[in-house]
Amino acid sequence: MNGAKRPYVVCHMVPSLDGRIVTTGWKLPPSVLGEYERTAQTFNADAWMIGRISMEPYAGKARVPSRQVPHPIPRTDFIARRDAESYAIALDPSGKLTWKSGAIDEEHVITVLTEQVPDDYLAFLQSKGVSYVFGGKTELNLKRVLEKLRKEFGIRKLLLEGGGKINGSFLAADLIDELSVLVAPIADGAIGTPSLFDAKEGKGPARHLKLVSFEKRKGDLLWLRYKLKR
Known part of the structure; x- marks a missing residue:
């Protein structure tokens, strides 16, 4: 582990040869998803984290009711469960996800919010048994979020x-410890679509890596593992 007061973070992705990550239109065989899941399992991680848009299909759709007693809800973290074997974590700063329950296939849900979310939404999360932690007033402090998760x-x-x-x-904040990429045998070439790391306009935060291993997988995938040099 990294010895810090936060989790060891492995960024695990399937980019194209030119670093694009929007897989729509690639027509990859189902075996690619299988290889992605199999390689992910080798890390024995306690949790996985994605953003709001990616989490929407897992969260489902429910109605956020207005509360009958509109007393203020303090902006303190709500921990519904601490003993789960695995956790599904959503970065949802504005509180948009409408969860149907507090679990995804037995994995307990944690959502990461900013303090600007309305009280009705916090009451809704509590009623669904969804844990939440605050990462800042209006923007997320990712280091603080990771320390809370630990x-x-x-x-x-x-x-x-x-x-x-x-x-x-995460890359800009120097919070990635290891990079795991299954390079897909695709050259995308789509200008303006998301890439593996999009930190900011112009020159980004260059990070040096050390190759740990490389392995050919099914479907002409190349599994590369790197650790961040510090």
């Missing part, structure tokens, strides 16, 4: 499977 839920290893902006934000 302290409150005992998460020691986390798979980061976000979009380009989320991955880029």
Whole structure:
């Protein structure tokens, strides 16, 4: 582990040869998804994290009711469960996900919010048994979020499977310990679509990596593992 007060973070993704990550239109065989899941399982992670848009199909759709007693809800973390074998974590700063329950296939749900979300939404999450932690007033402090996940839920290893902006934000904050990519045998070439890391416009935060291993997998996938040099 990294020895810090946060989980060890592995960014695990399937990019094209040119680093694109929007798989729509690639027409990859089902075996690719199978290889992705199999390689992910080798990390024995305690949790996985994605963004709001990617989480929407898992969350489902429910109605957020207005409360009958509109007393203020304090902006303190709500821990519905601490003993889950695995956790599904959503970065949802504005509180848009309408969860049907507090679990995804036995994995307990944790959502990461900012303090600007309305009280009705917090009451809704509590009623569904969804744990939530605050990452800041209006913007997420990712380091603070990770420290809370370690302290409150005992998460020691986390798979980061976000979009380009989320991955880029973690990279910019130097919060990625390991990079695991299954390079798909596709040259995308789509200008303007998300890439593996999209930290900011212009020059990004260059990070040096050390190759740990490489392996050919089914479907002409190439599995590359790197650790971040520090």
